[in-house]
Amino acid sequence: MSIYDSLNEMQKKAVFQTEGPVLILAGAGSGKTRVLTHRIAYLIEEKGVNPWNILAITFTNKAAGEMRERVDHLVGFGSESIWVSTFHSACVRILRRFIDRLGYDTNFTIYDTDDQKSLMKEVCKYLQIDTKTYRERALLSAISSAKNEMISPQEFLLQAEGDFSKQKIAEVYLEYEKQLRANNALDFDDLLVRTVQLFETQPDVLDYYQERFRYIMVDEYQDTNTVQFHLIRILSSKYRNLCVVGDDDQSIYKFRGANIKNILNFESEFPDATVIKLEQNYRSTSNILNAANAVIHNNIGRKDKTLWTENPEGEKIACKQFDNAYDEADYIAAAIQKKVKEERASYKDCAVLYRTNAQSRMFEERFVSTNIPYKVIGGVNFYARREIKDLLAYLRTIENGRDDLAVRRIINVPKRGIGLTSINRVQEYALQKETGFYEALLAADLIPGIGRALSKLESFVALIEHFKEEAGRLTPLALLTDIIETLDYENYLEEIDMEDAESRIENIEELKSKLASYEESCEEAGEQPTLSGFLEEVALVADIDNLDEESDYVVLMTLHSAKGLEFSYVFLAGMEDGLFPSYMTITADDPMELEEERRLCYVGITRAMKELTLTCAKRRMVRGETQYNIASRFLKEIPESLIGTVSGTLRERPQMEIARNQTYAKAKAAFHSQAFGIKRPVQQFKVASGEGPGYDVGDRVRHMKFGEGLVTAITEGGRDYEVTVEFDRFGVKKMFAAFAKLQKMDESGF
Ligand SMILES: Nc1ncnc2c1ncn2[C@@H]1O[C@H](COP(=O)(O)OP(=O)(O)OP(=O)(O)O)[C@@H](O)[C@H]1O
Numbered sequence: 125m126s127i128y129d130s131l132n133e134m135q136k137k138a139v140f141q142t143e144g145p146v147l148i149l150a151g152a153g154s155g156k157t158r159v160l161t162h163r164i165a166y167l168i169e170e171k172g173v174n175p176w177n178i179l180a181i182t183f184t185n186k187a188a189g190e191m192r193e194r195v196d197h198l199v200g201f202g203s204e205s206i207w208v209s210t211f212h213s214a215c216v217r218i219l220r221r222f223i224d225r226l227g228y229d230t231n232f233t234i235y236d237t238d239d240q241k242s243l244m245k246e247v248c249k250y251l252q253i254d255t256k257t258y259r260e261r262a263l264l265s266a267i268s269s270a271k272n273e274m275i276s277p278q279e280f281l282l283q284a285e286g287d288f289s290k291q292k293i294a295e296v297y298l299e300y301e302k303q304l305r306a307n308n309a310l311d312f313d314d315l316l317v318r319t320v321q322l323f324e325t326q327p328d329v330l331d332y333y334q335e336r337f338r339y340i341m342v343d344e345y346q347d348t349n350t351v352q353f354h355l356i357r358i359l360s361s362k363y364r365n366l367c368v369v370g371d372d373d374q375s376i377y378k379f380r381g382a383n384i385k386n387i388l389n390f391e392s393e394f395p396d397a398t399v400i401k402l403e404q405n406y407r408s409t410s411n412i413l414n415a416a417n418a419v420i421h422n423n424i425g426r427k428d429k430t431l432w433t434e435n436p437e438g439e440k441i442a443c444k445q446f447d448n449a450y451d452e453a454d455y456i457a458a459a460i461q462k463k464v465k466e467e468r469a470s471y472k473d474c475a476v477l478y479r480t481n482a483q484s485r486m487f488e489e490r491f492v493s494t495n496i497p498y499k500v501i502g503g504v505n506f507y508a509r510r511e512i513k514d515l516l517a518y519l520r521t522i523e524n525g526r527d528d529l530a531v532r533r534i535i536n537v538p539k540r541g542i543g544l545t546s547i548n549r550v551q552e553y554a555l556q557k558e559t560g561f562y563e564a565l566l567a568a569d570l571i572p573g574i575g576r577a578l579s580k581l582e583s584f585v586a587l588i589e590h591f592k593e594e595a596g597r598l599t600p601l602a603l604l605t606d607i608i609e610t611l612d613y614e615n616y617l618e619e620i621d622m623e624d625a626e627s628r629i630e631n632i633e634e635l636k637s638k639l640a641s642y643e644e645s646c647e648e649a650g651e652q653p654t655l656s657g658f659l660e661e662v663a664l665v666a667d668i669d670n671l672d673e674e675s676d677y678v679v680l681m682t683l684h685s686a687k688g689l690e691f692s693y694v695f696l697a698g699m700e701d702g703l704f705p706s707y708m709t710i711t712a713d714d715p716m717e718l719e720e721e722r723r724l725c726y727v728g729i730t731r732a733m734k735e736l737t738l739t740c741a742k743r744r745m746v747r748g749e750t751q752y753n754i755a756s757r758f759l760k761e762i763p764e765s766l767i768g769t770v771s772g773t774l775r776e777r778p779q780m781e782i783a784r785n786q787t788y789a790k791a792k793a794a795f796h797s798q799a800f801g802i803k804r805p806v807q808q809f810k811v812a813s814g815e816g817p818g819y820d821v822g823d824r825v826r827h828m829k830f831g832e833g834l835v836t837a838i839t840e841g842g843r844d845y846e847v848t849v850e851f852d853r854f855g856v857k858k859m860f861a862a863f864a865k866l867q868k869m870d871e872s873g874f
């Protein structure tokens with residue numbers, strides 16, 4: 125029996141159609157990723173294609189690793205010379221080799237979001253931009269969109285004619301690019317833009333890669349953006365063996381520039397494309413699949429397709445509403461423990477998915493107290509931590525002396541008594557001489573007014589030069605260890621922050637072990653470990669790559685991170701209007717925003733193989749404010765017949781009161797009346813008309829949690845009264861009367 129016998133007819137067709145453009149358009153869990161792996165195996169095994177000639181693009185490094193493993197498993201050889209990687213990693217590899225053609229050094233630094241923010245601060249300061257009017261984040265996002273659409277700063281400026289604020293952005297964009305280049309640095313978007321630029325301007329380089337990548341495959345194609353599309357098109361234009369797989373219903377990265385047109389217009393771009401649709405889902409029970417189908421059916425702008433499955437009906441979908449987010453977390457923790465105990469599931473079969481990273485904290489607390497091993501994917505990135513950034517900045521300074529941002533980060537870390545005035549003097553001098561910051565430091569004695577700071581600057585330079593010299597002899601790990609010792613860095617951490625020092629030192633140990641495993645993997649591959657090699661890995665690591673399938677823990681992550689993955693038991697938490705879909709989406713004028721959220725919901729539901737539990741809370745704290753939310757409109761789109769109750773309820777809870785089977789039009793009408801009639805999502809609780817909340821403005825009231833306070837306002841919110849109370853100990857809070865259960869106090873204080 126061959127490995128291809130396990131595929132269905134359509135999947136086989138997709139695997140065997142190796143030549144020419146192919147579009148596989150199929151719903152979740154229909155085996156798209158599986159088809160890609162088998163296709164690679166087929167190319168190598170049956171078609172005699174050299175693994176060297178294959179490029180497979182996946183969305184995360186983790187997916188890339190898995191794909192390589194599967195090929196190894198299927199074919200048994202050759203997987204190491206296939207390029208299976210993310211767009212970004214592939215571009216870095218190409219640029220490390222050829223970017224000097226564009227006037228950069230090949231040891232360029234990759235700037236992450238934090239670095240970009242620091243750089244933007246500098247740019248705004250330099251251009252005297254008022255960051256209250258032009259927010260740094262908004263500027264960066266405008267620049268990123270421009271880059272993703274391949275609009276250069278010069279073009280942007282041209283387009284901005286007559287539009288003052290756009291002209292300002294263009295000015296910032298120009299300066300930002302100038303400084304990136306001066307620092308010999310690229311941001312994430314640049315990695316793609318520069319690669320396309322390289323191919324467009326260097327025919328020999330393009331030809332080299334076109335010859336090399338005769339077979340190109342792209343997974344999760346629905347989330348490619350314009351520049352990625354160009355990259356793929358130009359690379360595949362010679363041999364035209366391009367196979368893309370995707371699902372327009374799972375396009376969830378519009379905010380990052382993903383262009384759904386790439387998939388919808390594939391056929392017009394490649395008129396001879398073979399289009400294959402896969403409609404059988406192998407992942408989920410039919411109850412789960414039908415729920416997913418019902419929800420996504422409410423989107424208008426989609427290619428209609430219906431997934432079916434031969435899988436059993438399975439358990440009904442569980443929906444639970446709780447009074448507050450604590451109870452929700454309690455319930456999920458208990459439900460997971462129960463599954464592990466009674467059904468002999470492993471922790472790693474369970475995943476908790478939510479809309480925003482901030483929701484993870486509540487689960488973490490519960491999981492710690494109930495001894496559930498867990499791992500949060502996302503949140504505060506390991507590499508964004510202060511101590512890690514400091515040490516990496518040392519490594520970056522040593523590796524690329526032109527990385528001004530890194531140099532400035534560490535010039536006074538640990539404290540060397542180098543003040544801001546001196547740093548500004550160096551900066552001014554560098555600007556004036558049009559050199560880098562570190563270069564200016566090398567000639568510090570020439571800087572006007574530098575005075576007594578000179579000796580301190582000189583000893584900093586001597587230290588860096590010493591490390592640079594060591595970098596030539598030591599392995600990266602030995603170098604890092606030496607830096608930490610020479611700086612007495614751990615002591616410094618204790619000095620600045622006793623409390624956190626311990627966990628920070630643990631993080632440093634973690635960094636060391638990451639370096640050690642990097643060196644090990646180099647050794648295995650027979651390569652020389654280098655500082656730039658390590659820094660590159662660090663720069664490209666995505667949170668999801670930290671997921672380790674060997675270990676047994678519950679995974680907590682956002683719906684966005686869950687794309688492409690599958691788990692037996694999935695808990696979708698925080699299914700509330702105002703959270704998911706987000707308040708911003710509900711109130712936005714653009715119904716397309718709501719459709720994007722609905723696709724995200726579809727992605728979430730279709731991660732589940734055996735059981736799906738949807739939960740929501742009536743009340744939760746969001747950014748320090750109590751929010752009162754009704755159950756998500758997406759819940760209401762799931763037919764009642766698919767929903768059951770959770771067996772063995774852990775605590776008695778009121779059942780959710782939701783209108784079933786709302787059509788799109790009805791949902792839309794509801795959302796309009798809600799979004800425009802009332803300021804915030806309103807709790808369904810009804811107050812009998814004419815009946816007041818039982819107290820008046822000026823009355824003193826008592827709240828269970830916040831204690832005593834004074835009622836300062838009561839407004840009628842349509843379905844319930846919104847009461848504003850000035851609490852003696854907790855300040856001003858707005859709450860809904862039905863939930864707040866405020867008790868009026870009489871004169872005597874009772
Ligand atoms: N022909 C088949 N026979 C048995 N199992 C299959 C078959 N095709 C796919 N599967 C299984 O179904 C599950 C989903 O497959 P896969 O992850 O490839 O789907 P997908 O279309 O890529 O999903 P997504 O849209 O979520 O990325 C996997 O567990 C896979 O092994």
Ligand SMILES: [Mg+2]
Pocket residue numbers: 156157158688
């Ligand atoms: Mg997939």
